[in-house]
Amino acid sequence: MIIAVASGKGGTGKTTIATNLALSIPQAQYIDCDVEEPNGNLFLKAEIQQKEDVGVPLPHIDSALCTYCGICAKDCEFNALAVLKDRVMVFPELCHGCGVCSYVCPEKAISEGEKIIGVVERGVVPQEGEDLVFCQGVLNVGEPMSPPLIKKAKTYAEPTRTVIMDAPPGTSCPVIQTLNGADFCLLVTEPTPFGLNDLELAVGVVRQMKIPFGVIINRSDSGDQSVVEYCQRENIPLLMEIPLNRDLAFAYSKGIPYVTENSEAKDQFGQLLVAIHKELQV
Amino acid sequence: MIKELTIISGKGGTGKTTITAAFASLCENKIMTDCDVDAADLHLILQPEVLRQESFIGGRAPVMDKSICTECGTCQEVCRFNGIDLDPDKGYTINSFACDNCALCAFACPEEAISMVDSVNGNWFISKTPYGKMVHAKLGIAEDNSGKLVTLVRQQAKKLAEDEGLSLIVNDGPPGIGCPVTAAITGTSLVLVVTEPTLSGIHDMERVVDLCRHFQIPVQVCINKYSINLVNTQKIREYCAHLGIAIVGELPFEPLVNKALVARQNVIDFECGAVTRVVRKMWQEVEKQMMA
Ligand code: SF4
Ligand code: SF4
Ligand code: SF4
Ligand code: SF4
Numbered sequence: 001m002i003i004a005v006a007s008g009k010g011g012t013g014k015t016t017i018a019t020n021l022a023l024s025i026p027q028a029q030y031i032d033c034d035v036e037e038p039n040g041n042l043f044l045k046a047e048i049q050q051k052e053d054v055g056v057p058l059p060h061i062d063s064a065l066c067t068y069c070g071i072c073a074k075d076c077e078f079n080a081l082a083v084l085k086d087r088v089m090v091f092p093e094l095c096h097g098c099g100v101c102s103y104v105c106p107e108k109a110i111s112e113g114e115k116i117i118g119v120v121e122r123g124v125v126p127q128e129g130e131d132l133v134f135c136q137g138v139l140n141v142g143e144p145m146s147p148p149l150i151k152k153a154k155t156y157a158e159p160t161r162t163v164i165m166d167a168p169p170g171t172s173c174p175v176i177q178t179l180n181g182a183d184f185c186l187l188v189t190e191p192t193p194f195g196l197n198d199l200e201l202a203v204g205v206v207r208q209m210k211i212p213f214g215v216i217i218n219r220s221d222s223g224d225q226s227v228v229e230y231c232q233r234e235n236i237p238l239l240m241e242i243p244l245n246r247d248l249a250f251a252y253s254k255g256i257p258y259v260t261e262n263s264e265a266k267d268q269f270g271q272l273l274v275a276i277h278k279e280l281q282v
Numbered sequence: 283m284i285k286e287l288t289i290i291s292g293k294g295g296t297g298k299t300t301i302t303a304a305f306a307s308l309c310e311n312k313i314m315t316d317c318d319v320d321a322a323d324l325h326l327i328l329q330p331e332v333l334r335q336e337s338f339i340g341g342r343a344p345v346m347d348k349s350i351c352t353e354c355g356t357c358q359e360v361c362r363f364n365g366i367d368l369d370p371d372k373g374y375t376i377n378s379f380a381c382d383n384c385a386l387c388a389f390a391c392p393e394e395a396i397s398m399v400d401s402v403n404g405n406w407f408i409s410k411t412p413y414g415k416m417v418h419a420k421l422g423i424a425e426d427n428s429g430k431l432v433t434l435v436r437q438q439a440k441k442l443a444e445d446e447g448l449s450l451i452v453n454d455g456p457p458g459i460g461c462p463v464t465a466a467i468t469g470t471s472l473v474l475v476v477t478e479p480t481l482s483g484i485h486d487m488e489r490v491v492d493l494c495r496h497f498q499i500p501v502q503v504c505i506n507k508y509s510i511n512l513v514n515t516q517k518i519r520e521y522c523a524h525l526g527i528a529i530v531g532e533l534p535f536e537p538l539v540n541k542a543l544v545a546r547q548n549v550i551d552f553e554c555g556a557v558t559r560v561v562r563k564m565w566q567e568v569e570k571q572m573m574a
Pocket of ligand 1: 061065066067068069070071072073083088104105106107108109110
């Protein structure tokens with residue numbers, strides 16, 4: 001089963017929930033899909049065993065064959081090519097590696113090389129009993145295109161495990177790429193007008209993608225009732241409320257997962273999985 | 283010349299919008315923008331009244347004409363993004379969540395059953411607020427092209443500033459280091475990075491600072507909630523000192539800030555003690571740097 005942990009926005013405690021949940025349940029795998037800012041390993045401190053560069057195709061123009069007809073540039077949906085009198089320029093930061101240009105070039109002047117955009121790292125987090133399987137994508141700085149890296153990281157999801165995917169913030173392409181194919185989505189929010197605003201956007205996304213979901217309110221005692229009322233009104237299951245907790249905040253700032261020092265919290269996160277299973281049965 | 287300040291954080295939830303909203307109240311003759319088009323929330327505090335609304339055509343998307351399709355499967359074969367599903371009942375269909383809108387299927391379909399049509403990916407607005415005009419946007423649900431929309435918002439803000447003879451644009455930037463952030467900072471006069479003294483806060487700050495240096499944009503740093511971890515705050519100070527980056531403000535953790543948010547007010551209008559004082563001083567520093 002794949003459980004994605006998302007929030008309309010960063011900073012709501014999404015990574016805290018995802019890492020603690022992964023540490024609290026048996027047979028788990030954690031995949032950090034927030035490849036622009038992968039933070040999960042600050043807490044999990046996995047032993048990385050494999051690293052694999054991830055590349056996307058990048059067109060290469062053979063100037064001996066090119067007639068500078070301009071067809072490739074016209075047909076590229078992303079304006080990643082410019083054809084000059086004696087040169088075709090490729091803008092790698094705009095290219096999606098879609099293959100249209102090589103397909104349409106009448107002279108077969110375009111071949112494809114590879115551009116490395118980041119790395120997927122895999123390993124384990126040693127645990128009493130069975131180890132937690134770990135995977136994260138890390139996007140190269142200055143590289144704007146994260147979806148191919150997210151897609152690659154997701155290919156390592158092991159079907160026999162409960163996979164916890166830590167999603168990137170926002171509601172656009174990287175989040176959609178992460179959520180596509182998830183069985184359940186946990187939406188983490190805060191009880192403030194900001195939290196509600198972002199939650200409504202995220203709910204719009206998961207509803208449109210037809211993914212079953214539930215809400216977790218973090219720092220539940222620090223704001224107003226608007227999120228709770230919204231969930232009741234919209235018939236959204238409220239699966240967990242985590243009050244503002246000095247110990248947790250301090251453990252977080254030092255990079256210590258909360259559940260490693262608190263067996264009660266571990267039970268609570270275990271219960272969360274039970275609640276998710278229940279949601280999926282109805 | 284019009285100066286442009288972009289406020290970013292690398293990570294959401296560090297108080298970036300709190301600071302942007304406070305600046306809105308402190309600076310004069312400016313246009314505000316919300317470049318966080320995925321999850322805009324500056325409007326929650328500035329409460330804009332929309333003067334003009336336009337749709338945002340971010341690109342084109344494939345549409346399949348099932349009456350011509352012969353189910354040959356070519357589109358699925360060529361697509362590199364798993365954008366074509368094969369449904370036992372409906373045959374080949376476009377999966378808009380996976381599709382990258384590249385048009386390869388439209389070129390490859392032997393029956394010309396697929397065509398590319400303009401798609402409205404969201405809206406953008408010019409609004410009136412108690413603190414001056416604001417340009418903002420709303421990306422449609424599950425739409426991409428947020429980088430393009432950010433660029434559009436900044437262009438419109440610039441036009442508006444020129445038309446009204448204003449000298450400053452303040453951008454509330456998006457989180458992360460991806461395409462929307464790149465679109466929000468390129469060519470701006472100054473970037474203010476808001477960070478907090480947590481491990482992830484530091485890590486993300488380092489990444490956005492790297493990004494700004496990559497584009498050679500001047501950077502200043504503000505540490506929010508510095509009092510929650512003094513050891514990490516010291517680390518941020520050392521990191522900034524090492525790179526010669528000025529820390530223009532250190533704000534203590536202050537529960538009143540949350541109260542201000544819940545009341546939908548900025549921390550200048552809603553008295554938040556030391557935070558209010560530091561933010562006022564910080565604006566002076568930022569202004570000095572920008573006008574230098
Ligand atoms: S389509 Fe082919 S021949 Fe024409 S400009 Fe592009 S690379 Fe050159
Ligand atoms: S691969 Fe696609 S995005 Fe890249 S240059 Fe060719 S047509 Fe454009
Ligand atoms: S390539 Fe064209 S005809 Fe073939 S399955 Fe796709 S849409 Fe139908
Ligand atoms: S437009 Fe491109 S990504 Fe979308 S379905 Fe067609 S080939 Fe696939």
